[in-house]
Amino acid sequence: MLLHLLYLVAIIAEAMSGALMGMRRGMDRFGLCLVGTVTALGGGTVRDVLLGHYPLAWISHPDYVLITIGAASVAAAGARWLRNWQRLFVTVDAIGLIAFTVIGCDVAATLDVSPAIVVLAGAITGVCGGMLRDLLCNQMPLVLRQELYASIALGAGALYVALQACDVAPAPASIVVLAVGFAVRMLAVRFRWQLKVFTAADSGGAG
Template identity: 45%
Template sequence: MSSSMIVFLDFFGIAVFAMSGALTAGQKRLDIFGVMVVALITCLGGGTLRDVILGAQPVVWVANTAYLYVGLGSALLAFVLARFWHLPLRSLEVCDAIGLAFFTLAGIQKAQMLGHGADIALLMGLMTGVAGGILRDVLCNEIPLIFHREIYATAALAGGGLFLLLQALAVDGGLALLLGMATILLLRLTGIFLGLSLPPFLFSYRRSG
């Protein structure tokens, strides 16, 4: 996949993740500065961690400051929209689902461009997709979405795994990309709107004595 496609995925993912960060901060009644900080951490945290681990220097938003401005602009847009229009309660989760789909595939392709195999690429895709959301939720004193019972990380792994499988089968790159993202988005939205989840770990024990 071309570097221009990765840049497009990054920019789109940054936009929707920045909006999800801004909406989360807005729910906590933070001021505009707090909204911007949370939004930037949400949209840049996963890619930063990925680049540091992979040794890709400088990290993506240092090498191209347009990432910062896309994040700030998207957060400001969400801030304005939320003040003048009533946004549906699911807006945050839908934005997060879209960002998860785009960032997971962008992370996989970034790792592949640096010469890593499918296993590392899948892990880097997962990290790119979920790390920013974890940081957002921790900062806003929320249980991270990745720890909810609804399908989240599993969706990223399924869609990313499908993309890698289709690549191995020599399926057209664009089609593989679309199918991978669609799988992530479909699974995540199914979890959101239909409550689809993995079974919980049930543990019981008996007190001694």
């Protein structure tokens, strides 16, 4: 399956991004592996706990954990070189965001929930890994103030659900969503699109 392959690529990329952020925060080797793993598998874990969808993916497939630990270790060892790959990371991260979202929608769709929850489940899968990474690194989650990241996950999820409601089969629907979502995400990064950021001034200094 294309989607499964993209999933593996995405968890490797996310594990590396988590490990690199952990390095900048002075973590040890264990910390890097843990943050990498949480970044990669946290979104799906939050989704499944909220949906009561057991067993969790990485509990039935512990090899996912080994993959993320391996990816985090490689990232730690090669960090000096990886900084030249910034562009590659952004690209793979964009693929990951959309792949996670589509997979999250697919999981929720197998349960008895409304379409709005299917879309939400997709977005949760896409963004919660990064949110947990930021919490572990004691930073305010970047997704709460940046670059249309979560909005693109919500939009991709909505498009995927809408296509299936119009009787498009899952496989072509996935491909369309991946293409559109990836393109929008890369454009958002390239042209620094963002939602209005609020400041203390907007809240009248008090709120």
